[in-house]
Amino acid sequence: MESKLTLPSSGREITFREVTVQDSLDLSSMNPDMEERAATWWLNTLQTGEVFDSREWSQEDRTLGLIYLFFLTQDDVKRRVSYSCDHCGERHTFTADYAILAQREVKTLESWPEIPLLEGQYQLRPLRGSDMEELEQMRLSKPTPTDSQIRFAVIAKRLGADPEELKSLSLTSYSQLIKEAESHLDEMEHGVSLRTTHECPEKGGETNVSLPFQINDYLPRL
Numbered sequence: 479m480e481s482k483l484t485l486p487s488s489g490r491e492i493t494f495r496e497v498t499v500q501d502s503l504d505l506s507s508m509n510p511d512m513e514e515r516a517a518t519w520w521l522n523t524l525q526t527g528e529v530f531d532s533r534e535w536s537q538e539d540r541t542l543g544l545i546y547l548f549f550l551t552q553d554d555v556k557r558r559v560s561y562s563c564d565h566c567g568e569r570h571t572f573t574a575d576y577a578i579l580a581q582r583e584v585k586t587l588e589s590w591p592e593i594p595l596l597e598g599q600y601q602l603r604p605l606r607g608s609d610m611e612e613l614e615q616m617r618l619s620k621p622t623p624t625d626s627q628i629r630f631a632v633i634a635k636r637l638g639a640d641p642e643e644l645k646s647l648s649l650t651s652y653s654q655l656i657k658e659a660e661s662h663l664d665e666m667e668h669g670v671s672l673r674t675t676h677e678c679p680e681k682g683g684e685t686n687v688s689l690p691f692q693i694n695d696y697l698p699r700l
């Protein structure tokens with residue numbers, strides 16, 4: 479059975495075919511450390527008709543696609559989630575029913591967003607699948623990059639900038655750039671929200687929790 483999904487970054491429609499045992503076996507032969515690469519393969523392989531390479535999809539499109547296929551292929555869509563509580567400071571663990579995501583409205587943009595910053599010198603845009611794959615390669619490379627190196631690489635990709643060129647900016651211009659980028663983040667929002675709340679069993683009071691999205695949890699390896 480085929481099913482259709484509208485990509486929230488652009489309103490473009492893609493069609494998935496039914497998942498077979500062979501697909502799942504093929505998936506199992508892929509390196510589990512390279513989740514983004516496996517996700518690209520999965521989202522491309524299962525498309526039927528004209529294939530829109532998921533390296534071109536936004537990160538949010540890919541998340542939605544994986545969740546959608548997860549619902550189509552799994553009976554059990556509950557996962558254990560743990561978080562640090564705002565009220566008692568302890569860690570709590572609860573079972574989140576991801577089925578709530580299926581009821582949520584998906585925010586779709588009319589066209590691929592590109593927002594000019596610093597008078598058009600840079601363009602703020604969503605991360606694409608190809609960016610996610612490159613960032614994953616960087617994370618797995620040796621010597622292991624620091625968190626701040628990764629953060630900087632993410633910023634450069636979101637701005638479509640060459641990291642070396644970005645490093646040569648004055649610190650004042652860079653701060654201005656980041657401030658401008660942050661003020662436009664709302665306009666970039668699309669896809670499905672993974673936010674939920676959980677009530678503290680000790681003291682009451684809710685904490686906002688972002689449901690973790692680990693790609694491997696959504697890939698049905700056999």
Ligand SMILES: [Zn+2]
Binds near residue numbers: 567
């Ligand atoms: Zn608590």
